[in-house]
Amino acid sequence: MERIREALERARGERAKTGLGFGGSKGNVHSIMKVPEVIERIQYTQTKSIDVPKKLLRENRIVSGFDQGSYTDAFKLLSTQVLQKMRTNNWNVLAVTSPGENEGKSLTAINLAISIAQEVDQTVLLVDADLRHPSVDKMFGLKPKVGLSDYLMSDTPLEEMLIHPGIGGFVILPGGKPLQNSSEMLRSPKMVRLVKELKSRYPSRIVIFDLPPLLSAADALAFAPFVDAALLVVEEAKSKTEDITRAASLLGSTHLIGTVLNKSLEPDTIIDKSAGILKQLFKKKGH
Amino acid sequence: MEEQTKDLKDYLVALRRRKKQIFIVVGVLMLASVLLAFLLPPVYRSTATILIEEQEIPPELVRSTITSFADQRIQVISQTVMTRANLMGIVDKYKLYASKREHDTTEEILERMRKDIKMNIVSADVIDRRSGMKTTATIAFTLAFDGETAEGAQKVASELTSLYLSENLKTRKEKSAETSTFLSEEVTKLSRHISETEAKLADFKSKNVGRLPELVTLNMQLRDRTDSEIMDVGRQISAGEERKFYLEGQLAQIKPNTPMMSTSGDRILDQDERLKSLQSQYDSLSGVYSAKHPDVVKMRREIESLKKATGGGVDTQEQAKQLTRLRADLAMMNEKYSEDHPDVIKLKKSIASLEESYKKAMAAGETPKFKKPENPAYISLQSQLESVNSDLNSLKRKLADLKAKMNSYETLLQQTPQVEQEYLLLSRDHENSVHRYQELKAKQMEAQVAQELEKDSKGERFSLIDPAQLPEKPHSPNRPAIFLLGFILSLGGGVAYAGVLESMDSSVKGSKSLTGLLNAPLLSVIPYIENSEDRRKKTKVNSLVILGVISSIAVILLLVHFLWVPLDVLWYRILRKMDI
Numbered sequence: 001m002e003r004i005r006e007a008l009e010r011a012r013g014e015r016a017k018t019g020l021g022f023g024g025s026k027g028n029v030h031s032i033m034k035v036p037e038v039i040e041r042i043q044y045t046q047t048k049s050i051d052v053p054k055k056l057l058r059e060n061r062i063v064s065g066f067d068q069g070s071y072t073d074a075f076k077l078l079s080t081q082v083l084q085k086m087r088t089n090n091w092n093v094l095a096v097t098s099p100g101e102n103e104g105k106s107l108t109a110i111n112l113a114i115s116i117a118q119e120v121d122q123t124v125l126l127v128d129a130d131l132r133h134p135s136v137d138k139m140f141g142l143k144p145k146v147g148l149s150d151y152l153m154s155d156t157p158l159e160e161m162l163i164h165p166g167i168g169g170f171v172i173l174p175g176g177k178p179l180q181n182s183s184e185m186l187r188s189p190k191m192v193r194l195v196k197e198l199k200s201r202y203p204s205r206i207v208i209f210d211l212p213p214l215l216s217a218a219d220a221l222a223f224a225p226f227v228d229a230a231l232l233v234v235e236e237a238k239s240k241t242e243d244i245t246r247a248a249s250l251l252g253s254t255h256l257i258g259t260v261l262n263k264s265l266e267p268d269t270i271i272d273k274s275a276g277i278l279k280q281l282f283k284k285k286g287h
Numbered sequence: 288m289e290e291q292t293k294d295l296k297d298y299l300v301a302l303r304r305r306k307k308q309i310f311i312v313v314g315v316l317m318l319a320s321v322l323l324a325f326l327l328p329p330v331y332r333s334t335a336t337i338l339i340e341e342q343e344i345p346p347e348l349v350r351s352t353i354t355s356f357a358d359q360r361i362q363v364i365s366q367t368v369m370t371r372a373n374l375m376g377i378v379d380k381y382k383l384y385a386s387k388r389e390h391d392t393t394e395e396i397l398e399r400m401r402k403d404i405k406m407n408i409v410s411a412d413v414i415d416r417r418s419g420m421k422t423t424a425t426i427a428f429t430l431a432f433d434g435e436t437a438e439g440a441q442k443v444a445s446e447l448t449s450l451y452l453s454e455n456l457k458t459r460k461e462k463s464a465e466t467s468t469f470l471s472e473e474v475t476k477l478s479r480h481i482s483e484t485e486a487k488l489a490d491f492k493s494k495n496v497g498r499l500p501e502l503v504t505l506n507m508q509l510r511d512r513t514d515s516e517i518m519d520v521g522r523q524i525s526a527g528e529e530r531k532f533y534l535e536g537q538l539a540q541i542k543p544n545t546p547m548m549s550t551s552g553d554r555i556l557d558q559d560e561r562l563k564s565l566q567s568q569y570d571s572l573s574g575v576y577s578a579k580h581p582d583v584v585k586m587r588r589e590i591e592s593l594k595k596a597t598g599g600g601v602d603t604q605e606q607a608k609q610l611t612r613l614r615a616d617l618a619m620m621n622e623k624y625s626e627d628h629p630d631v632i633k634l635k636k637s638i639a640s641l642e643e644s645y646k647k648a649m650a651a652g653e654t655p656k657f658k659k660p661e662n663p664a665y666i667s668l669q670s671q672l673e674s675v676n677s678d679l680n681s682l683k684r685k686l687a688d689l690k691a692k693m694n695s696y697e698t699l700l701q702q703t704p705q706v707e708q709e710y711l712l713l714s715r716d717h718e719n720s721v722h723r724y725q726e727l728k729a730k731q732m733e734a735q736v737a738q739e740l741e742k743d744s745k746g747e748r749f750s751l752i753d754p755a756q757l758p759e760k761p762h763s764p765n766r767p768a769i770f771l772l773g774f775i776l777s778l779g780g781g782v783a784y785a786g787v788l789e790s791m792d793s794s795v796k797g798s799k800s801l802t803g804l805l806n807a808p809l810l811s812v813i814p815y816i817e818n819s820e821d822r823r824k825k826t827k828v829n830s831l832v833i834l835g836v837i838s839s840i841a842v843i844l845l846l847v848h849f850l851w852v853p854l855d856v857l858w859y860r861i862l863r864k865m866d867i
Contacts, residue, residue, distance in 0.1 A: 078813070237794050241804060258808045260812075264813060
């Protein structure tokens with residue numbers, strides 16, 4: 001883990017020096033050049049910008065943007081790998097889901113999005129597609145009037161709904177009012193059109209969909225064909241192995257980019273001082 | 288190495304995850320064990336030791352009739368002591384199990400009582416004097432009672448001890464008395480049987496006198512003797528006969544009358560001889576002359592008078608002789624002369640007259656007239672002959688007697704085998720009975736001595752060497768041990784509970800289990816991040832737990848103080864209890 005962090009730091013430093021993308025590839029030079037203007041545009045022209053207090057974010061465990069620590073490191077690791085894979089396969093739409101409910105899928109989606117948005121040349125749009133229980137806005141302490149459901153039901157313009165919480169190139173599309181027939185809505189042509197539009201509007205933008213749990217509703221299943229890849233969030237000591245395998249098989253043809261183990265108590269991830277000492281001990285023993 | 292540390296890490300993670308459940312289980316179990324350690328009622332044990340002493344008088348001299356092994360006897364006594372009546376008597380007397388008696392059945396209380404009575408047999412390895420083999424001998428036994436109070440335990444233990452001792456004495460006395468009574472009865476029975484068989488035997492003997500097999504030799508001897516006697520007598524008889532013949536011969540030669548001599552020295556014929564000569568003269572004369580011839584008549588008269596004198600008619604014998612002589616003469620003359628010769632005719636006439644007279648005499652059956660003999664030689668011979676005859680007669684009678692006797696012995700000897708069987712049966716029965724009677728009598732004597740031995744308690748006996756003491760401390764429960772064990776068990780139970788929960792939970796644990804599960808890689812492991820609410824909750828729970836523990840201890844102490852026993856008293860009691 002530490003080595004990875006070191007590698008990340010090194011990569012970041014290199015990029016700052018050379019102005020090249022990850023791994024120094026020249027294929028992305030064009031998009032990198034465009035980034036600043038895109039951000040400028042979203043921030044200041046079309047999107048509502050709201051400053052969310054850091055204290056609230058911290059209370060809601062959205063810390064990957066500013067706090068240092070193993071938690072942030074874990075998300076950095078995640079975002080780097082996700083970004084690499086997306087770029088390699090030329091994907092830009094990612095669905096975040098989990099086998100069951102309350103396994104931290106929305107929080108993971110937010111933190112991942114923020115972590116990706118920390119990248120200099122990257123903008124991220126987080127779509128709260130959990131239309132039954134939209135929760136992304138609540139995490140940011142926002143009370144938006146309109147959201148995705150309004151767009152699907154009453155053609156509210158996209159520009160009115162987007163919110164910029166004041167963190168890098170990070171934009172939220174809130175869920176709006178809860179819907180009952182969410183899976184049908186997610187499968188509707190309008191939604192398909194929206195996905196296509198979001199996908200193609202900005203080349204260096206990653207769109208992350210926060211989907212409902214795979215096993216509790218058909219929403220995720222219905223929406224899966226429209227995304228490039230999916231990320232499965234698993235809660236340690238809660239998600240059953242059989243549920244995980246079932247969820248993975250339900251995703252079917254949609255590419256599973258990987259899994260995330262959430263709320264882990266593994267010594268590597270413990271922040272406690274005492275546990276830290278233990279960790280050190282284990283490390284020495286291990287190597 | 289990597290794997291090992293990871294494993295240990297996994298366990299630590301699991302413990303962290305389950306710490307709440309572990310704490311609850313450990314707390315509950317520990318509380319239970321503490322309560323158990325302090326609330327278990329104390330049990331006081333009072334023990335008495337009873338020594339089994341060997342009999343004082345050497346067993347070679349007096350053997351006890353009680354031969355069962357000591358431990359076996361102790362078990363038997365236990366059974367008799369632990370009867371329902373005995374135990375219930377003790378329970379009532381010392382008011383045992385007061386709380387149990389309210390709701391438990393008598394059977395349950397008896398069961399409990401039997402459990403509380405501990406009998407332990409003390410054995411020692413010894414070498415058997417007779418067989419030289421190693422055996423274990425019971426030398427003592429201990430008797431203990433577990434009671435709720437020290438005094439109760441002691442009292443019940445001593446009561447039980449005295450019961451055992453008295454029961455042992457009683458059974459020993461009874462047993463030895465039983466043995467001797469039994470033997471006496473047997474002896475009486477047997478003596479009755481013997482007198483019966485004796486009577487039978489006597490009866491049999493009187494019925495079969497002389498036929499008994501034991502008399503066979505005597506009978507045979509008697510028979511042999513009689514046999515020889517018979518032979519002897521036979522010999523005597525034949526000798527007598529010989530002598531008789533001899534004497535008769537002698538007698539025939541001697542005339543009964545002595546010939547009288549005339550003065551001239553001529554022999555005077557006695558009447559018989561004169562009769563004989565006259566008769567022969569008469570016969571020859573009658574041949575010559577007719578019957579009317581005066582000579583013939585004269586001669587006839589003379590013969591007749593002589594016949595009257597001698598008392599007898601014609602001597603037939605004499606006549607027969609003369610007849611034979613005459614016939615021989617006739618035969619001789621027939622050769623010389625013709626039939627017409629006068630001599631021949633004369634002879635024929637005399638033969639004819641003789642025959643006639645012989646026939647007459649034979650027809651008349653005349654016997655020669657007995658004449659008193661006077662010849663002394665004749666008389667002596669005659670008397671000798673008579674004595675021989677009488678001897679012979681007596682001998683013959685004796686022989687007949689002996690033969691009869693012989694016959695009787697023979698029959699007796701023949702009958703003996705038939706009698707023998709029955710006789711042997713009877714006599715064997717009698718002999719056996721007598722033999723057994725003697726044996727039994729000896730045994731009875733021994734048994735009586737043994738009974739005396741038991742009466743005076745000189746036999747093997749139980750002696751109380753260590754009476755039941757008042758226990759100073761409770762025997763059980765071992766409170767520190769229960770406490771310690773409870774502590775260890777509750778820790779183990781908590782961990783085990785966590786282990787069971789973990790093993791039953793199929794959720795993913797740690798990155799390792801997730802890595803191999805799907806084709807997709809595990810991208811990141813995100814720890815749980817606490818926000819202020821979590822921390823607040825944690826401190827709240829912690830303070831609640833601490834408050835709860837303190838308040839529950841306080842409540843327990845208060846309850847103990849007011850409901851059970853004041854705390855200061857309890858403190859000293861606990862100190863005392865811990866000091867085991």
